[in-house]
Amino acid sequence: MELVEDLAGEDRQRASDRLVAMGEAAVGPVLAVLCDERSPVEWSTAALVLQRIGEPALEPLVGALAAAATTEVARRCSSTLGGLRVADGGRFAALLSHPAPRVRESAASALQDLRADVEPYLPALAGVLDDPDEAVRRRARLAIEAAGWLAVPMLREIRRGTGRRRTAALTTLADVGGWDALDEADRRAVARLIEIKAAREAPAPMHLCGSWFAVPTADQPAVLDAFGLAEPRAVTMRLGGSAWTRDHHGWSSVPHAECRRTYVTPALDGWTLVFGKIPAVAHAAPADSETVWRDEVRARCAALSARFGAAHCYGASCGDGWTAWCLAEDGEVIRFYDAFEPGDQTGEPHPAEAGLRLPHISAFPMEAFEGVPREGIAERFREIQRTLPAQAHATTLAARLSVDPSALGPHTTVAGRAVLALTPCGLAEPSTPGALAI
Ligand SMILES: [Zn+2]
Incomplete structure (x- = not known):
């Protein structure tokens, strides 16, 4: 497609605008360029076009990310996906149950950018706090933390339950609000842990700055x-x-x-x-x-x-x-x-x-x-x-x-x-x- 080739030339702005206007029909060729490490087109130029096309690029991008053969292509797809213009975070929340860890990680990362607006998707993020993939768990914690105090009631609820998510919830609570975010039971538990560790602690070299x-x-x-x-x-x-x-x-x-x-x-x-x-x-x-x-x-x-x-x-x-x-x-x-x-x-x-x-x-x-x-x-x-x-x-x-x-x-x-x-x-x-x- 000639227009796609123009993305590497002087006239890339005009070519970009016309591709965006084409919408869904442009997604395939632009995505092919994004995933081609030898293409003369800057991948960030292709990424921007896909991000502006928005919603219609979502499914194809997810497919490309899940199938990416190199870490570079995965990085490009994931970065593009994170900045995609979609109507609401629900599309990303749904991707948290995708079988590919990379896709789940990117979805959590996109949700993290919503900051306080992430509130409706907090339960979906909580669902991956015990994800088998460490990168997904870390992203989910960061996305929940970005919601700030809005997330505290949900995290305290997880603390009162069972399972591996309890530990992640405690770290996230501390990241959100420190000691103030912990409920009475957790404060007692942390104080107890401090006493146990302090009792047998030997001095160790400090990092000095x-x-x-x-x-x-x-x-x-x-x-x-x-x-x-x-x-x-x-x-x-x-x-x-x-x-x-x-x-x-x-x-x-x-x-x-x-x-x-x-x-x-x-x-x-x-x-x-x-x-x-x-x-x-x-x-x-x-x-x-x-x-x-x-x-x-x-x-x-x-x-x-x-x-x-x-x-x-x-x-x-x-x-x-x-x-x-x-x-x-x-x-x-x-x-x-x-x-x-x-x-x-x-x-x-x-x-x-x-x-x-x-x-x-x-x-x-x-x-x-x-x-x-x-x-x-x-x-x-x-x-x-x-x-x-x-x-x-x-x-x-x-x-x-x-x-x-x-x-x-x-x-x-x-x-x-x-x-x-x-x-x-x-x-x-x-x-x-x-x-x-x-
Ligand atoms: Zn001060």
């Missing part, structure tokens, strides 16, 4: 008070770390998503560690947040050290080379260093930095090669490399001065309980959504 405070005390209530935290709830260390990582990486778009709660560790080798975004930093405009962070950290470390004798703050990033530390004693900051703001240091290098190279200082300064003849440069380079001091990092400093959270293990002494506590933002907001590792 963000900043944390370290205070040399086992007096947890005093630490909670000093940080203005309320309503501590006993959790596992794993759950506390999981909440911090989740909040820090901003997977939620609700207000105060990052500053509602704080993880306070048990005393680890005599130090209580505090993980959570400082509300003033979370509320600052993105352009100011780093300055606000440096001011807040200095002020807090100084104040904490006046009360506890010493206080440290450490920073690390899992995405780039950022690291920082702030050390305070008896009410005064004695050292502050931020690898990305080396001009803003406080104090002399701390004795714990001895033998280490600060990250902002180049390992290979230009003067190291001054007067070295051309043929000697490689040798000089190797010589410097051999004698290069290790780069200082918050975790190195923490290991020397307090306790390194990335190296926790059975050797770490633990006293007391891990808790998640609420910041003033958390007291004013509902519980943070998101299922956490227990």
Whole structure:
């Protein structure tokens, strides 16, 4: 069909419009191009035509997806199907019982795009929460989660029933509304599970991204008070770390998503560690947040050290080379260093930095090669490399001065309980959504 060939040419817009006007008659030839990996037509151009044709393209697309010989063709069909213009989600809901897992997954994905409008199809989605295919189960959970609180009564109903769907329903409830979405029985069940796991939990290395405070005390209530935290709830260390990582990486778009709660560790080798975004930093405009962070950290470390004798703050990033530390004693900051703001240091290098190279200082300064003849440069380079001091990092400093959270293990002494506590933002907001590792 000539018009279909025109989809690869200059005139593709006009060709697209005419094919869309033809409707059902154009579906076969356009679908053939979509599924042809060697066609000169961009598959996204063909996809758009089918999506605009809508309803008449549904059955042929489903057939092509179920029969796709390569993952690329399956991907194209599935992506096209997800954006197909159909009158209502009922057509997709019906596909949730299709024999091909790919088709069920695409249907759930299309329903997920309906967000709150997915409500009439929630029972159909609940029906695949125990689908034999993991990808289908995951999509169904996401589609139900997209409905938000509208889905809570149905999920609680599933929790009161039997079968494998109960576990999926619990995760989805937590994803929708956190603790608030759970009914009394589930709250008791989760609390019981936390107690069982906490009783035999050994400290484990934490994934570090963000900043944390370290205070040399086992007096947890005093630490909670000093940080203005309320309503501590006993959790596992794993759950506390999981909440911090989740909040820090901003997977939620609700207000105060990052500053509602704080993880306070048990005393680890005599130090209580505090993980959570400082509300003033979370509320600052993105352009100011780093300055606000440096001011807040200095002020807090100084104040904490006046009360506890010493206080440290450490920073690390899992995405780039950022690291920082702030050390305070008896009410005064004695050292502050931020690898990305080396001009803003406080104090002399701390004795714990001895033998280490600060990250902002180049390992290979230009003067190291001054007067070295051309043929000697490689040798000089190797010589410097051999004698290069290790780069200082918050975790190195923490290991020397307090306790390194990335190296926790059975050797770490633990006293007391891990808790998640609420910041003033958390007291004013509902519980943070998101299922956490227990
Ligand atoms: Zn806040």
